[in-house]
Amino acid sequence: MTANLDIFNTIFEPQLIQEIQQFGIFQTFKDGDLIMDYGKYVRMMPIVLKGTVKVYRLDEKKNEILLYYLSSNESCSMAYSCCLEAKKSEVKAVAEDNVELIAIPHVKLDDWLCAYPSWKNYIMRSFNERFIELLKSIESLLFTNLMNV
Numbered sequence: 435m436t437a438n439l440d441i442f443n444t445i446f447e448p449q450l451i452q453e454i455q456q457f458g459i460f461q462t463f464k465d466g467d468l469i470m471d472y473g474k475y476v477r478m479m480p481i482v483l484k485g486t487v488k489v490y491r492l493d494e495k496k497n498e499i500l501l502y503y504l505s506s507n508e509s510c511s512m513a514y515s516c517c518l519e520a521k522k523s524e525v526k527a528v529a530e531d532n533v534e535l536i537a538i539p540h541v542k543l544d545d546w547l548c549a550y551p552s553w554k555n556y557i558m559r560s561f562n563e564r565f566i567e568l569l570k571s572i573e574s575l576l577f578t579n580l581m582n583v
Contacts, residue, residue: 439536441483441507450550454481458536463529470527476516478537481509485533490526501525502567511564514557517543 442451459478463469469487470476480487487504489512504510504527512525517540546553 438483445507445556446552447550450546450553453542453546454536454538457542458538461535461537463533463535465529465531467529467533468526469529469533469535470510470513470523470525472524472526473522475520476513476523477540479509479513479517479540479543480504480527480535480537482506483534483536485535486530487533487535488528488530490528491524498526502564503530508563509556509560511561514543514560 439451439455442454446454458481461480463485469480472492482504484506487510489501489504489510490498491501493499501512510525510527512523513527516523520540547557
């Protein structure tokens with residue numbers, strides 16, 4: 435089965451879409467399936483085509499904390515970082531429903547960053563979106579804590 439990458443037509447250059455089709459690995463997951471796990475090396479960066487993925491992190495007491503959700507056209511910034519640094523995952527990603535994604539091999543990530551301006555923009559936008567989501571969560575927690583004082 436091959437992925438329909440039409441959703442990328444307005445985001446990426448045609449040549450990059452061809453490379454994604456050539457090197458990316460189409461994967462499907464069912465509700466509750468583990469996509470990425472703590473402590474495992476990350477060799478691919480997922481881009482969600484359909485469905486929703488929940489991304490968790492463990493706190494210092496080993497409690498799972500929901501970091502963010504990923505949906506269509508979104509990727510996991512933590513996976514990207516782990517791929518480039520060849521380090522183990524600090525997050526767990528779980529399919530919240532039926533998920534289709536394209537897994538980009540780590541060897542292509544840096545090449546594309548230099549070769550395709552749209553890829554660089556996509557990655558930077560992804561990091562920015564995740565950062566803003568985390569800031570909103572922190573603000574919400576602080577506001578809730580202040581209201582309970």
